[in-house]
Amino acid sequence: xxxxxxVKIELSHVSxxxxxxxxxxxxxxxxxxxxxxxxxxxxxxxxGCGKSTLLYIVAGFIAPTEGRVLHNSVxxxxxxxxxxxxFQTDAVFPWLTVYKNIEFGLExxxxxxxxxxxxxxxxxxxxxxxxxxxxxxxxxSGGMKKRVDVARTFALDPDVLLLDESFGSxxxxxxxxxxxxxxxxxxxxxxxxxxxxxxxxxxxxxxxRVFVMKRGPGEFTHKAVVPFPRPRSRELKMTAEFxxxxxxxxxxxxxx
Amino acid sequence: xxxVRFPSVVTVGSLVGFVGLWFVASTYHLIPxxxxxxxVVLVFVEHPGPLLSHTLHTLVRGLVGLAFGSALGVLVxxxxxxxxxxxAFFMPTVVAAKSIPVLALIPIFILWFGIGEKSIVPFxxxxxxxxxxxxxxxxxxxxxxxxVWAASAMGASGTQHYTRVILPAIVPGIIGGLRVAAxxxxxxxxAAEFLGAQQGLGYYIIKGVALxxxxxxxxxxxxxTALAVAADSAVRLTTGRxxxxxERVVP
Amino acid sequence: xLRPPGVVSWLRRRVNPLFLxxxxxxxxxxxxxxxxxxxxxxxxLFLPSPAEVLTRFGQVRGELAENTGxxxxxVILGFGLGCGLxxxxxxxxxxxxxxxxxxxxxxxxxxxxxxxxxxxxxxxxFGLGLSGILFLxxxxxxxxxxxxxxxAIRNVPKVxxxxxxxxxxxxxxxxxxxxxxxTLPGILGGLRVALxxxxxQALLGEFNSASGGIGEIIIKxxxxxxxxxxxxxxxxxxxLAVVADQVLTYSFRRAVRWAN
Numbered sequence: 207x208x209x210x211x212x213v214k215i216e217l218s219h220v221s222x223x224x225x226x227x228x229x230x231x232x233x234x235x236x237x238x239x240x241x242x243x244x245x246x247x248x249x250x251x252x253x254g255c256g257k258s259t260l261l262y263i264v265a266g267f268i269a270p271t272e273g274r275v276l277h278n279s280v281x282x283x284x285x286x287x288x289x290x291x292x293f294q295t296d297a298v299f300p301w302l303t304v305y306k307n308i309e310f311g312l313e314x315x316x317x318x319x320x321x322x323x324x325x326x327x328x329x330x331x332x333x334x335x336x337x338x339x340x341x342x343x344x345x346x347s348g349g350m351k352k353r354v355d356v357a358r359t360f361a362l363d364p365d366v367l368l369l370d371e372s373f374g375s376x377x378x379x380x381x382x383x384x385x386x387x388x389x390x391x392x393x394x395x396x397x398x399x400x401x402x403x404x405x406x407x408x409x410x411x412x413x414x415r416v417f418v419m420k421r422g423p424g425e426f427t428h429k430a431v432v433p434f435p436r437p438r439s440r441e442l443k444m445t446a447e448f449x450x451x452x453x454x455x456x457x458x459x460x461x462x
Numbered sequence: 463x464x465x466v467r468f469p470s471v472v473t474v475g476s477l478v479g480f481v482g483l484w485f486v487a488s489t490y491h492l493i494p495x496x497x498x499x500x501x502v503v504l505v506f507v508e509h510p511g512p513l514l515s516h517t518l519h520t521l522v523r524g525l526v527g528l529a530f531g532s533a534l535g536v537l538v539x540x541x542x543x544x545x546x547x548x549x550a551f552f553m554p555t556v557v558a559a560k561s562i563p564v565l566a567l568i569p570i571f572i573l574w575f576g577i578g579e580k581s582i583v584p585f586x587x588x589x590x591x592x593x594x595x596x597x598x599x600x601x602x603x604x605x606x607x608x609x610v611w612a613a614s615a616m617g618a619s620g621t622q623h624y625t626r627v628i629l630p631a632i633v634p635g636i637i638g639g640l641r642v643a644a645x646x647x648x649x650x651x652x653a654a655e656f657l658g659a660q661q662g663l664g665y666y667i668i669k670g671v672a673l674x675x676x677x678x679x680x681x682x683x684x685x686x687t688a689l690a691v692a693a694d695s696a697v698r699l700t701t702g703r704x705x706x707x708x709e710r711v712v713p
Numbered sequence: 714x715l716r717p718p719g720v721v722s723w724l725r726r727r728v729n730p731l732f733l734x735x736x737x738x739x740x741x742x743x744x745x746x747x748x749x750x751x752x753x754x755x756x757x758l759f760l761p762s763p764a765e766v767l768t769r770f771g772q773v774r775g776e777l778a779e780n781t782g783x784x785x786x787x788v789i790l791g792f793g794l795g796c797g798l799x800x801x802x803x804x805x806x807x808x809x810x811x812x813x814x815x816x817x818x819x820x821x822x823x824x825x826x827x828x829x830x831x832x833x834x835x836x837x838x839f840g841l842g843l844s845g846i847l848f849l850x851x852x853x854x855x856x857x858x859x860x861x862x863x864x865a866i867r868n869v870p871k872v873x874x875x876x877x878x879x880x881x882x883x884x885x886x887x888x889x890x891x892x893x894x895x896t897l898p899g900i901l902g903g904l905r906v907a908l909x910x911x912x913x914q915a916l917l918g919e920f921n922s923a924s925g926g927i928g929e930i931i932i933k934x935x936x937x938x939x940x941x942x943x944x945x946x947x948x949x950x951x952x953l954a955v956v957a958d959q960v961l962t963y964s965f966r967r968a969v970r971w972a973n
Contacts, residue, residue, distance in 0.1 A: 267611055287617025297612040301630040301707045310626070311616035342707045362616060470814045477818035495837050550731035554738045561954040563912035565829075565920075566947045569935035573943065574759050649827030653917060656832065671833045679837075683830045691825050 213279075214366060214398040215241040215264060220273035221423075222259060232423035233259050237273070239417070239426065244396040248409035248416045249426075250459065256424030257402045258294075261370050264400060265289050277366065287311060290364030294371040298343045298351045298358070304330065305339040307354050311362040329357040333387055349380035353387065360391050367392075367399040373408065382440065385411060393437055406455050407443060418458045428458040497677040505681040512666065513678070517685045519662040520651050523579060524689065527586025528647035532640055534587070535594025539636075543602040544624050556599055559592035568654050577658035582651060589650040590643040597642065601635025602628060634708040637701045644693035652686050663689075761941040766948070769941040777930070781949060784915055784926040787843065788957070791850025792911040796904060798851070799858030804896075807866040808888055820859065828853035828910060832917045846918035846926075853914040854907040861903025862896060869895040898972035901965050908961055912954050927953070 222234040233256040241247055249257045262268045264275050266285040275282040277289065285291075298307055308329055312322045330339055333353040343351055352373065359367065369388075373381045385408060392399060403409050409416050410432055418428040430451065434442055442448050481499065488498040505513065542548045568585055575581040605628055613627045655664020663682045670679035743763070749755045750762035757765075770777070806813035831852050839845030869892050877887040919928020927946050934943030 265615060267614070285611070285614035287615070289615065291612065291615035293608050293612060295606070295608050297606075297608045299609060299612075299627070299630070300709070301633070310613075314617050314622060314626075344707060344709045358616070368615075472811050472814040473817050476815040480819050480822075493838070547731070547734055550734040551738050553731075553735040554742075557955065558951060561909055561958040562951050563909065563916050563954055565913045565916045566931060566950045569920075569931050569943060570947060573935055573938075573940065646827075649829040652827065653829045653832075656917070657920060667830070667833050671836055674837075676837070679833060683826060683834075686830050687826045690827055 211242040211244060213240045214243045214245070214277070215400070216276040216279075217241075217260075217264070218274050218276065220260070220263060220270045220275065222256070222263065222268070223271045234263075234270070235423040235425045237425055241398060241400065243398055245415065246392065246396075246399045246401065246413045248401045248403060248413035249419055250403055250406055250409040250416060250455065251419030251424070252421055252459065253404060255419045255421030257419050258370050260419075260424065261291075261368050261400060261402045264366075265291050265368050287315070287362055288365040290359040290362055290367050292352075292355050292359050292367075292369045292372040294374055296343075296348075296351055296355075296375075298346075298354050300343045303340050303342055304335060304346070304354050307343075308358045308361050310358065315362070325361055329361045332360075332391060333357045347380075349376055349384060352376060352380075352384055356384070356388060356391065363395075365397065367397050369399065369401045371403050372401075374403070374405075381405075381408070386440065388412065389436075389438060406452055406459065410448065410451055410455065411438060411443060416455060418455060420461075427461070428455070430455060495674065495676050497680065501677040502680045502684075505677045513681055513685060516661055516663050516666040516682070517689070519659075520648060520655065520664070520686065521689060523582050523655075523662065524586060524647040524651040524693075527583050527651065528590050528643060528693070531587040531590025531647075532594045532643050535591045535639070535643070536598055536636060538591075539595050539598030539602065540629075543599050544628060549599060549603060552599065556596050559596050562592075564589050564592065564650070565653050568657050571654070572658040578660065581658060582654040582662075585654050586647055586650050590647055593643045593646060594636075594639045597639030598632065598636050601632040601639070604635070605631045634705040637697065637705055640701075641694050641697045644697045645690050647693065648686050648689040758938070758940060761944050765941045766945050769939075769945050773930075773942070773945075777927075777945075777949065780926050780930055781953065783924075784919065784928065784950075785953065787846045787850060787915045787918070787926065788908075788911045791847045791915065792854050792908060794847065795851035795854025795911070796858045796907055799855045799907075800862045800900070802855075803859050803862035803866060804888075804893065806863065807892070820856075824856050824860070828856070828914055829917060832914075832921060835918065836921060841922035841924045843924070845922060846915055846924070849918045850911045850914045853910040857907045857910060858900065858903050861900050861906075865896045865899030865903075866892065868899060898969045901962065901969075904961060904965065905958060908958060909954065912950065912957070916950065 217237050217239040220234055220237045221232065223230040223232050225231065237260065249260065251257045259268065263270050264277075264282065266275075266282045266289060282289075299310065302310065305326055308326045309322055312325060317325070330336060333356060335350065335353055335357070338346070338350065343354070346354070355372070373384050376384065389412060401409070401412055413432050416430045416432060417426045418430075419425065420427045432451070434448065484496075484499055487493045488496040488501075542552060567588065568581075571581040571585045571588075575584060609627050609631060610623055613623055618626065651662065652664045652667075655662040656668055657664075659665045663686050666685075667679050667682035670676065670682060746760075747763055750757070750760045750765075761769075802816065806816060828849070832849055835845040835849045839848060873891050873895055874887050877891045882890065915926065916928045916931075918924075919926040920932055923929060927950055931943055931946035931950075934940065934946055
């Protein structure tokens with residue numbers, strides 16, 4: 207990482223409490239972290255460790271009980287198109303076609319029609335959904351819907367990308383294809399990205415740095431740098447170095 | 463290859479058997495007062511006049527009540543339903559509307575407004591309002607939160623959340639409510655006419671009871687059934703395209 | 714660490730604010746009623762005041778209890794009969810395609826008939842009295858539950874049946890021990906609708922046949938222009954219906970506790 211990279215996202219003493227059976231329950235404990243520009247960070251942890259909660263706090267959906275999140279040195283006050291989110295559950299709007307789904311955010315931004323059209327078509331091609339522009343989500347497979355979701359978010363050119371176990375509901379084959387497509391899209395601008403997952407291989411494959419999170423309450427226990435060069439290919443997962451890193455993180459995770 | 467469903471032998475046989483049983487039961491007076499199928503058909507053929515005129519009354523009352531009640535139901539639901547707190551405020555009304563035996567209100571309306579249209583139409587309005595209101599509010603409450611969040615992360619403002627996410631998402635639900643209201647409007651009119659009317663299918667049927675004119679009674683029931691089915695089909699057919707994107711199968 | 718809670722947050726943790734809003738609605742409605750009737754804006758002839766209704770309640774308590782019992786009896790019996798039969802026929806049709814085909818024309822013809830329209834016929838065939846009202850209630854519940862149960866049976870995952878057969882169950886055993894329980898959670902919706910229909914049908918029956926029940930109380934209030942009695946009857950029906958629905962939902966959910 208170059209020293210000229212600025213801090214894109216800063217987590218400053220973020221703690222969060224939920225209410226459970228009338229008593230406060232600590233989900234996140236004093237998390238302070240800096241995420242640099244153009245970094246792709248994966249957060250991996252067991253279910254219930256609070257990683258999704260942390261992501262939603264960064265996105266602005268949840269206000270942290272303590273601490274704050276700074277995006278470009280400005281405190282995050284709520285959700286914004288500058289922090290694009292790809293959710294775990296199916297968030298593609300069923301009443302809109304593929305084309306109109308991807309166009310949705312562009313319309314909100316009041317981008318003129320001709321420009322919108324070229325952006326939408328470009329992204330439809332990028333996620334390899336040519337020919338499906340006028341299909342409705344109910345006619346699409348899970349993987350295709352996910353690609354629409356990703357395209358929709360990227361088309362808005364957000365400053366930061368947040369992904370919450372986005373490929374968790376897909377089968378292994380489709381998941382791998384989508385990981386590659388995500389990286390392909392990401393390579394173009396190398397936007398700062400935060401990817402939450404419980405799949406260690408996925409975490410390593412996509413990221414520059416991996417944070418391991420423990421639960422009860424959630425905090426980062428281990429941070430690893432992913433030394434592999436980009437662009438990354440499928441075969442990387444088979445290499446000894448990759449597997450070694452996976453073992454290391456697996457052990458850390460088991461300890462969490 | 464398209465499968466064409468031919469009714470099976472058993473189905474056809476059963477239908478024939480049903481009609482046959484009816485003939486036998488009526489001719490040999492096995493069921494008291496049961497007229498033969500022929501007698502019923504004769505009502506339609508020989509003197510349809512009164513039947514048609516009474517049907518018209520019921521039709522008009524039902525339609526007016528349905529139109530106003532449904533419109534109000536949708537509007538009130540949309541106006542108040544977007545906010546979680548306002549919805550919570552209306553909860554008792556929703557609960558009551560769901561479980562109240564609405565027929566209990568008929569005597570109140572007759573007392574307040576007199577017999578005939580003056581009480582029947584308001585009653586049907588209220589009945590349809592409850593149906594549509596409850597179903598619409600529930601549709602709004604059931605919009606998956608992830609849609610609203612996704613819109614936020616794409617820069618949607620408060621109004622845009624409502625107009626571009628919630629409204630389109632609830633269309634199938636509201637149409638479902640309209641169908642239920644359409645199918646219920648005419649039975650509700652009928653019930654009101656039983657108690658306080660001098661025209662309409664309800665009155666026609668009750669007169670049949672009093673004068674023991676059972677073929678007329680059956681004809682009246684056929685009439686109101688036809689109205690209910692026609693109304694439901696009308697809503698379904700005209701709104702089919704609006705709900706084609708929905709995964710739910712609406713029978 | 715957490716700041717010490719103030720009174721407001723203490724209150725917020727004890728009482729759900731959403732619940733308070735709903736309660737506020739009821740209070741406001743009551744105040745509206747009180748205001749409209751006591752102030753004379755709406756003449757007493759049309760809207761009795763809460764005090765009047767309460768007084769009347771005190772006067773006719775015994776008669777009310779008896780009639781409430783009658784209505785409840787009719788509703789419960791008719792509901793049980795209609796829903797039971799509906800479920801049974803649905804199961805039978807699910808078991809044998811021929812049964813389903815045989816019943817189909819009759820069901821398809823009778824199903825669209827609004828249950829309300831059946832009321833005059835019960836007068837004809839059963840005269841005044843319990844059996845007529847029972848028939849009316851049961852008829853209404855039967856068709857709703859039949860449709861709902863048929864759908865629920867169809868939605869039972871086929872894999873349950875396959876699993877049962879790999880565990881050695883015969884077709885009948887699978888049907889009774891797997892399909893039947895698996896169907897039950899799905900029919901709660903239909904049962905709740907059937908309950909509303911049951912109350913409506915019972916009322917209709919009681920309106921038209923002088924055989925007691927809350928329906929007759931309401932009609933008496935209407936016929937003799939005693940608004941307080943009329944409103945009393947309606948209020949009781951509302952309470953009965955809401956309570957019955959809660960009881961049904963709660964006990965059904967407990968009985969089918971294992972479902973999600």
